[in-house]
Each structure stands twice: as C-alpha cells, then as structure tokens.
Amino acid sequence: xxxxxxxxxxxxxxxxxxxxxxxxxxxxxxxxxxxxxxxxxxxxxxxxxxxxxxxxxxxxxxxxxxxxxxxxxxxxxxxxxxxxxxxxxxxxxxxxxxxxxxxxxxxxxxx
Amino acid sequence: xxxxxxxxxxxxxxxxxxxxxxxxxxxxxxxxxxxxxxxxxxxxxxxxxxxxxxxxxxxxxxxxxxxxxxxxxxxxxxxxxxxxxxxxxxxxxxxxxxxxxxxxxxxxxxxxxx
Numbered sequence: 259x260x261x262x263x264x265x266x267x268x269x270x271x272x273x274x275x276x277x278x279x280x281x282x283x284x285x286x287x288x289x290x291x292x293x294x295x296x297x298x299x300x301x302x303x304x305x306x307x308x309x310x311x312x313x314x315x316x317x318x319x320x321x322x323x324x325x326x327x328x329x330x331x332x333x334x335x336x337x338x339x340x341x342x343x344x345x346x347x348x349x350x351x352x353x354x355x356x357x358x359x360x361x362x363x364x365x366x367x368x369x
Numbered sequence: 370x371x372x373x374x375x376x377x378x379x380x381x382x383x384x385x386x387x388x389x390x391x392x393x394x395x396x397x398x399x400x401x402x403x404x405x406x407x408x409x410x411x412x413x414x415x416x417x418x419x420x421x422x423x424x425x426x427x428x429x430x431x432x433x434x435x436x437x438x439x440x441x442x443x444x445x446x447x448x449x450x451x452x453x454x455x456x457x458x459x460x461x462x463x464x465x466x467x468x469x470x471x472x473x474x475x476x477x478x479x480x481x482x483x
Contacts, residue, residue: 292471301371301459301474302412347411356425357402357472359412 270366277335279363281348286329288350292357293322293333296345305333305346335365343367372396375460375475383483387448390478394441394462400424401443402472403435406457418443447480455482 271277283291289310294302308315308322308331315322321334331348345362372395382388394401403415414427418437429435432450437443447454457479461472 294474299476301373301461301476303371303474304471307471356414356417356427358414359404361411 267361268364268366270368271338273338273340273367273369275338277333277338277342277365277367279333279335279346279348279365281331281333281360283329283331283348283350283360285350285352285358286326287352290351291322291324291331292349292351293320293331294347294349294359295342296347296362298344302347338365338367340367340369371473371475373460373462373473373475375458375478377478378476379479379481381481381483382450384450384452386450386482387446388450388480390445390447390458390460390480392443392445392460392462392475394443394460395473398462398464398473399441400463400465400472401437401441402461402463403429403443403445404459404461406459406477408456412459415445450482452482455480 292307293305295305296302306317306320306322308324313324319336323332335342345364347362348360349357351357374393376391399420402417404412406412415429416435417425421437432448435445457477459474459477461474463470463472
C-alpha cells in the first residue's frame with residue numbers, strides 16, 4: 259500500500275552541527291515531495307519541496323536530496339539551531355489530489 | 370500565521386456524541402484538506418475538497434463526513450464518537466487542486482472524547 263516512512267524516529271544533534279533527516283517512500287510514481295516542520299502545538303509548516311525531475315534543491319540553510327533509484331528523500335539542515343527543534347515530516351504526491359505524509363522524525367537540538 | 374483558521378481550538382465531548390469542526394482556508398485557496406493526527410503520530414489524510422467538490426478520500430471513517438461550502442469554508446463532521454477519535458484534526462488549504470504546491474495548515478482542533 260501507499261506509505262512514506264522515516265528511517266529514524268528521533269534525532270539529537272548539537273547546536274551548530276548539521277542535521278540529516280531521512281525518508282523512504284514506496285510509490286515510484288510519486289513526482290512531488292515536500293518537507294514540513296511541526297513545532298509543538300502548531301500545524302505543519304512548509305520547509306522545502308522538490309519535484310521528481312530534480313535531484314537536489316537548496317533553500318535557506320536547508321537542502322533536500324532526492325534519490326529516485328532507491329526511493330529515498332533526505333532533508334539536510336545546516337548549522338542546526340535550537341529553533342530547529344521540531345518534528346519533521348516528509349510527504350509525497352503522485353500528481354493527484356492526495357498527499358501522503360510519513361510518520362515524522364523528532365529533532366532535538368542540544369545547546 | 371498561515372492564514373488558515375480552524376475553530377474551535379479545543380473540544381471535549383462524550384462518547385457517542387457528534388461534533389463539527391470548521392475550517393476557513395486562506396484567501397484565494399480553492400482546495401481544503403483534512404488530516405487527523407493522533408498523539409505522537411504522523412498525519413493521516415482524511416479527505417480533500419476542491420472548489421466545493423470532493424476530490425480525494427483517505428482513510429476516513431464512515432462516521433466522519435465533510436463538505437465545502439460555496440464560500441469555500443469547510444466543515445468536518447464526526448459522529449458516534451469513540452475514545453479513539455481523540456486527536457488533533459488539521460485543515461490545510463492550497464491554491465490548486467492537485468497536491469503539487471505547498472499546503473498551508475491551520476493550528477488544528479484538539480478533540481478529546483471522554
């Protein structure tokens with residue numbers, strides 16, 4: 259069935275280090291991927307997206323990498339800050355109207 | 370502030386009851402999505418409307434229903450509530466019908482069934 263999962267449910271990093279959050283997706287027909295950040299008590303917030311015709315996309319301090327061969331997605335956060343502490347979700351879409359979210363990874367940033 | 374408004378923020382009700390959650394999308398957004406998030410769980414897609422019409426359905430229970438009105442606001446109706454329905458319910462909106470652009474989420478409605 260459809261599923262988007264994450265390799266690591268929790269990740270703890272030192273402030274200033276880089277963070278890498280991984281995600282595996284199962285639908286090879288998925289052509290659009292999004293990363294969302296959810297802080298405690300808030301709704302998910304868009305971070306960055308990537309379409310299947312790209313391998314890499316960079317934003318401000320964040321980079322998303324897409325490996326279609328192994329159906330793997332990753333989010334890299336440079337110079338992680340305490341404000342980056344949150345749950346991060348990857349999501350996939352096959353061009354239809356339904357977006358499937360992964361289970362989420364909780365990122366802890368140690369000061 | 371995402372521009373998506375959900376009411377109420379908190380709701381406590383008894384088993385067997387029925388509740389209605391309301392969502393006002395961002396101005397100009399035609400699509401509304403409903404998601405359920407149980408404690409420390411991911412987001413489960415329930416249903417999506419585009420310009421008043423149902424466009425996609427996820428794992429939505431038969432006890433749950435939704436609609437989108439001409440002014441584009443949406444309501445999610447939950448009936449015959451069970452303890453397991455306790456969760457955060459999020460509404461999101463986006464400009465286009467297909468999920469190829471980012472969706473903006475509301476702050477959620479926390480439903481507690483006792």
